[in-house]
Amino acid sequence: MRRGKYPFVIGFLIAPVTLYVVFVIYPYIQTFYLATRNWRGVSAQSTPAGMDNFVRLFHDEVFWKAVKHHGILLLVMPLVTIVIALFFAFLLNVGGGTRGGELRGIWGSKVYRVVFFFPQILAVVIIGVIFGRVFSPDDSGLLNGVLGAVGVGPVLFLADPNLALYSIIGVLVWQAVGFYVVLFSAGMASIPKDIYEAALLDGASATSMFFKVTLPLLWDTVQVAWVYLGIAAFDAFAIVQVMSVDQGGPDKATTVLGLEIYRNAITYSQFGYASAMGVALFFLTITFAALTLRVTRRETIEL
Amino acid sequence: MSESPEHVPSLDRRSLLGRAAAAGLLAVPAAGLLSACLGSGEDDKPDQATGEKSATNPLGVKEDAPLEVVIFNGGLGTKYATDVHIPSYKKLFPKAEVKYSQTEEISTVLQPRFTSNNPPDMVNNSGSKLMDMGALVQAGQAADLTDLFDAPSLDISGQKVKDTLLPGTIEQGSYDGKPYALNYAYTVFGMWYDSAAFQKNGWTVPKTWAEFTALADKLKAAGITPYAYAGANAAYYQYLVILTSAAKIGGADILKNIDNLEDGAWKNDAVKKAATAWAEIGAKYMNKAHLGQKHTEVQLQHNQGKIAFYPSGSWLENEQAKDTPPTFKYAVAPIPSVTTSDKVPVTGIYAAAGEMYFAASKGKNPQGGKEYLRHMLSKEGAKGFTQLTKVMTVVKGAADGLEISPGFASGNDLAKAAGSDAFSYRWPDWYKKMDDECRSATNELMFQGGTADKFCDRMQKVADDVKKDSSIQKFKR
Numbered sequence: 001m002r003r004g005k006y007p008f009v010i011g012f013l014i015a016p017v018t019l020y021v022v023f024v025i026y027p028y029i030q031t032f033y034l035a036t037r038n039w040r041g042v043s044a045q046s047t048p049a050g051m052d053n054f055v056r057l058f059h060d061e062v063f064w065k066a067v068k069h070h071g072i073l074l075l076v077m078p079l080v081t082i083v084i085a086l087f088f089a090f091l092l093n094v095g096g097g098t099r100g101g102e103l104r105g106i107w108g109s110k111v112y113r114v115v116f117f118f119p120q121i122l123a124v125v126i127i128g129v130i131f132g133r134v135f136s137p138d139d140s141g142l143l144n145g146v147l148g149a150v151g152v153g154p155v156l157f158l159a160d161p162n163l164a165l166y167s168i169i170g171v172l173v174w175q176a177v178g179f180y181v182v183l184f185s186a187g188m189a190s191i192p193k194d195i196y197e198a199a200l201l202d203g204a205s206a207t208s209m210f211f212k213v214t215l216p217l218l219w220d221t222v223q224v225a226w227v228y229l230g231i232a233a234f235d236a237f238a239i240v241q242v243m244s245v246d247q248g249g250p251d252k253a254t255t256v257l258g259l260e261i262y263r264n265a266i267t268y269s270q271f272g273y274a275s276a277m278g279v280a281l282f283f284l285t286i287t288f289a290a291l292t293l294r295v296t297r298r299e300t301i302e303l
Numbered sequence: 304m305s306e307s308p309e310h311v312p313s314l315d316r317r318s319l320l321g322r323a324a325a326a327g328l329l330a331v332p333a334a335g336l337l338s339a340c341l342g343s344g345e346d347d348k349p350d351q352a353t354g355e356k357s358a359t360n361p362l363g364v365k366e367d368a369p370l371e372v373v374i375f376n377g378g379l380g381t382k383y384a385t386d387v388h389i390p391s392y393k394k395l396f397p398k399a400e401v402k403y404s405q406t407e408e409i410s411t412v413l414q415p416r417f418t419s420n421n422p423p424d425m426v427n428n429s430g431s432k433l434m435d436m437g438a439l440v441q442a443g444q445a446a447d448l449t450d451l452f453d454a455p456s457l458d459i460s461g462q463k464v465k466d467t468l469l470p471g472t473i474e475q476g477s478y479d480g481k482p483y484a485l486n487y488a489y490t491v492f493g494m495w496y497d498s499a500a501f502q503k504n505g506w507t508v509p510k511t512w513a514e515f516t517a518l519a520d521k522l523k524a525a526g527i528t529p530y531a532y533a534g535a536n537a538a539y540y541q542y543l544v545i546l547t548s549a550a551k552i553g554g555a556d557i558l559k560n561i562d563n564l565e566d567g568a569w570k571n572d573a574v575k576k577a578a579t580a581w582a583e584i585g586a587k588y589m590n591k592a593h594l595g596q597k598h599t600e601v602q603l604q605h606n607q608g609k610i611a612f613y614p615s616g617s618w619l620e621n622e623q624a625k626d627t628p629p630t631f632k633y634a635v636a637p638i639p640s641v642t643t644s645d646k647v648p649v650t651g652i653y654a655a656a657g658e659m660y661f662a663a664s665k666g667k668n669p670q671g672g673k674e675y676l677r678h679m680l681s682k683e684g685a686k687g688f689t690q691l692t693k694v695m696t697v698v699k700g701a702a703d704g705l706e707i708s709p710g711f712a713s714g715n716d717l718a719k720a721a722g723s724d725a726f727s728y729r730w731p732d733w734y735k736k737m738d739d740e741c742r743s744a745t746n747e748l749m750f751q752g753g754t755a756d757k758f759c760d761r762m763q764k765v766a767d768d769v770k771k772d773s774s775i776q777k778f779k780r
Contacts, residue, residue: 038774040415040435040438040441041414041418041435041438041443042417042418042434042435042438042439042442042444043442043443043444044418044419044420045442049774052774054775056772076552135595136595136596137591137592137593137594137595137596138590138596144304154591154592156591156592156594156595157595158535158595159534159535159594159595159750184509211359243596244595245534245535245536246534246535246536246538246743246746247536248741249742249743249746250534250594250746250747251743251746251747251752253744263739266410266432267735267739268435268735268736269434269435269437269438270775272774273774296701
């Protein structure tokens with residue numbers, strides 16, 4: 001029996017491992033190699049550049065702007081999304097009080113649960129285009145139409161450098177909330193009902209029940225959500241590309257690393273420099289993942 | 304849904320985090336994937352076809368060698384190639400097989416073929432995903448077109464190809480003095496307006512700055528936005544206007560100095576004066592909402608009569624064809640003179656040959672590629688192109704006598720009135736980085752209360768940065 005084990009395992013692994021090596025590992029190696037070259041992308045020749053690309057990167061204001069935007073995204077987007085999603089999930093599952101001795105969500109919670117998930121199934125580009133109309137700077141925009149009716153505005157949501165990034169974060173949050181409502185609902189459903197009942201018998205209010213019972217028992221799921229959202233914060237390429245004024249503008253006020261990599265590679269034909277940015281993004285993501293794994297390595301409450 | 308997902312809390316958290324991290328990393332090596340063809344690139348040319356040179360075959364094309372052309376399928380369509388130019392080539396070389404294909408994304412389709420030394424013979428390098436022409440020249444991928452321009456014209460007897468072209472055409476496709484690209488479509492730029500509405504309301508097209516602002520006041524009082532451009536994606540229409548004014552104030556050499564990255568070229572007094580004048584228009588006569596809108600939206604408002612003047616190139620009428628109401632008659636005016644002592648008269652315009660075509664130097668039939676360009680530059684070829692696309696070509700007089708549309712006629716008149724006072728620049732194509740910065744600086748100047756000094760400082764800084772950057776190839780004209 002044992003003798004046949006390895007060919008059997010290898011037989012299963014060969015296809016996925018080959019695909020992974022060809023389409024993930026090999027491009028990685030090439031990116032690291034290209035980062036030390038100057039390559040215009042239109043012939044097979046490239047010239048060595050040593051560490052020049054990284055030195056330029058270090059002095060590149062736009063690069064640091066993009067990094068700063070990832071920092072803002074990393075702080076704001078997960079926090080807002082998780083808070084809103086927790087609030088909704090709580091309302092949907094235990095917010096309706098008790099009826100017949102059983103905890104339930106607010107009226108119509110089953111419908112809301114489905115409705116909240118809708119944004120998740122729309123493609124990012126479609127969401128970008130829809131919100132482009134919502135944020136439109138004249139009366140034809142949904143928000144400015146309403147604001148105009150009450151005599152305010154027009155507010156340049158996407159064209160004002162101080163507002164643009166937050167407008168885009170708002171869209172990202174809007175899209176993400178539904179998924180995390182479902183995730184947290186699942187987590188809440190697995191919290192034993194007798195704990196809630198005990199808390200209710202002791203006269204706990206909805207607020208203290210949320211902070212003293214739900215949140216601690218859901219902590220595990222919240223951490224998972226944080227990591228997912230953190231990684232999403234290192235992307236944001238598609239939504240910025242579709243929605244922002246002047247691709248990452250105005251004046252690079254919404255640019256992200258993905259967009260700068262694209263711009264340098266495709267528009268400026270500087271593949272070496274773009275690869276150096278890719279390498280920087282690689283290390284940023286790895287650092288984030290390692291940090292999160294370390295920070296969240298605390299014991300969870302065993303049920 | 305998700306009523307009883309007991310499995311969620313029991314899922315190993317650390318392995319989930321690890322997997323999530325790996326998923327995030329997948330996003331990184333995008334540039335690496337694009338480069339998958341890079342590696343052992345030997346610079347070997349494939350066998351190239353050549354034939355005997357003769358009076359009818361001045362470029363020495365091998366008569367039965369297949370030819371491959373790739374056409375960008377955009378605003379101009381592809382009919383001009385399939386119905387005019389390819390038949391013309393096949394008429395002269397009946398034994399040659401012409402392989403034709405079209406794409407909306409030139410770089411996506413062709414960049415891998417260039418990196419793997421298997422390029423098509425003739426490429427229409429155009430569209431928003433065009434390949435960087437400077438990079439192609441730098442890599443030796445484009446054929447030197449000197450022999451094409453010295454060859455006799457296909458159907459204008461007694462003239463060489465270069466004699467049949469509008470002035471500036473060859474320079475527009477030259478890199479360091481050598482021609483590598485043919486810019487085929489001739490585009491004039493100006494301020495477009497609805498001549499029918501102007502006539503009806505008794506408005507006259509301004510020639511001086513005082514007339515311009517006086518008319519703008521009148522238009523504003525009538526509830527019309529006097530001037531507009533789309534900040535979201537078409538700020539380059541406006542920097543073209545600002546630099547046109549600068550060239551009119553101080554002469555066309557202003558633009559040449561900017562192209563050549565001369566020290567202080569952007570801080571020239573003429574650039575500053577032009578920026579000051581336009582900043583005032585931005586502050587007084589424009590709609591701030593246009594900063595957040597795209598060219599399609601603003602052009603539609605122009606068609607609806609909400610905007611009086613809109614700066615653009617002569618493709619505008621064709622682009623808007625399906626949205627233009629029948630009462631709307633496109634006409635174009637040159638940019639008004641900023642000062643009374645402008646070096647260039649008010650009729651001076653920005654005019655450029657655009658729409659790039661080039662023959663691949665490492666293709667299988669480079670001479671055939673050039674010969675194809677010679678057919679495009681014949682009088683019949685150019686006329687056919689204009690008839691099908693409503694766009695002028697660089698071939699002198701090829702559009703004469705063609706009745707096409709009011710906007711086309713107005714553009715033609717504009718070009719004739721300008722005569723030799725037509726100028727252009729190259730820096731946005733040569734240095735994309737400056738293009739990006741200038742879009743931002745222009746939006747700041749026109750919409751966000753920027754000043755001429757700030758505009759000039761920003762542009763001078765990016766020009767200096769580009770000049771210092773050894774990884775960017777520099778060009779001169």
